[in-house]
Amino acid sequence: AQSVTQLDSQVPVFEEAPVELRCNYSSSVSVYLFWYVQYPNQGLQLLLKYLSGSTLVKGINGFEAEFNKSQTSFHLRKPSVHISDTAEYFCAVRSGNTPLVFGKGTRLSVIA
Amino acid sequence: DADVTQTPRNRITKTGKRIMLECSQTKGHDRMYWYRQDPGLGLRLIYYSFDVKDINKGEISDGYSVSRQAQAKFSLSLESAIPNQTALYFCATSPRGGSNQPQHFGDGTRLSIL
Numbered sequence: 103a104q105s106v107t108q109l110d111s112q113v114p115v116f117e118e119a120p121v122e123l124r125c126n127y128s129s130s131v132s133v134y135l136f137w138y139v140q141y142p143n144q145g146l147q148l149l150l151k152y153l154s155g156s157t158l159v160k161g162i163n164g165f166e167a168e169f170n171k172s173q174t175s176f177h178l179r180k181p182s183v184h185i186s187d188t189a190e191y192f193c194a195v196r197s198g199n200t201p202l203v204f205g206k207g208t209r210l211s212v213i214a
Numbered sequence: 215d216a217d218v219t220q221t222p223r224n225r226i227t228k229t230g231k232r233i234m235l236e237c238s239q240t241k242g243h244d245r246m247y248w249y250r251q252d253p254g255l256g257l258r259l260i261y262y263s264f265d266v267k268d269i270n271k272g273e274i275s276d277g278y279s280v281s282r283q284a285q286a287k288f289s290l291s292l293e294s295a296i297p298n299q300t301a302l303y304f305c306a307t308s309p310r311g312g313s314n315q316p317q318h319f320g321d322g323t324r325l326s327i328l
Contacts, residue, residue, distance in 0.1 A: 111254065136316055145218075145320055145322050146257075146304065146319040148316045151316055196314075201247055201262050202259075203259075204249075204257040204258075205256055206254060206256035207256045
C-alpha cells in the first residue's frame with residue numbers, strides 16, 4: 103500500500119522569501135508523484151508531476167520539485183513566493199492501476 | 215464550460231435525508247472518482263470507477279453508494295445522511311492508460327448535514 107506524509111500542516115512565509123513544502127512517500131513499487139494546489143473555494147489544480155527521467159521537475163507558477171528515490175521524498179520549492187501563492191498544497195502518489203493517494207495537505211500562508 | 219462539473223455546489227440538509235451529488239465530464243475520460251476533503255485530513259477516496267461496468271470501493275465507502283450512469287456521469291449518494299458526512303466532496307476523472315495520468319478535479323460540492 104502507498105502512503106504520503108506531508109511533514110508540515112502549515113507554513114507561514116514572508117513575501118519574496120523562498121519556500122519548501124516537504125513530502126515523503128512510501129511504496130513497495132515504482133511510483134508517479136504529483137503536487138496539486140487548491141486556492142480558496144476552488145478545486146484542485148495540477149501543479150507538476152514526476153513520471154520518469156530528470157529528477158528535477160518544473161511546474162506552473164514558478165514551482166519545482168525534486169524526486170529523491172533514496173530518501174523517498176518529493177519536496178516542492180519556490181525561490182520567491184507571492185501573496186497569490188497562498189493556498190493549500192497536496193502531494194499525491196500513484197502506482198500500478200490505483201487511484202491517487204493524497205497527503206493531508208500543507209497550508210501555505212504568504213505574509214506581506 | 216468546466217470539463218468536470220459537480221452539482222449542486224452547496225447543499226444544506228438534515229440528518230436522515232437521502233442526498234445525491236452529481237458529476238458530469240466532457241473530457242471523454244473513462245475513469246471517475248469521488249473523494250471527500252476534511253480539514254487536516256486531506257482527500258480520502260470514497261469510490262472509483264474505471265468504466266461503466268466497473269465500480270470499486272475506496273478507503274471510506276461506508277455510508278455511501280455510487281452509480282455510473284454513462285461514461286460521462288458518476289453520482290454519489292448518501293442513503294441516510296449523518297452529521298459526520300459534512301465535508302467538501304470532489305469528483306475527479308482521468309483517462310485510461312496507466313498510472314502516469316493525472317486526475318482532473320471538479321470545483322467541489324460543499325455538503326452540510328444538520
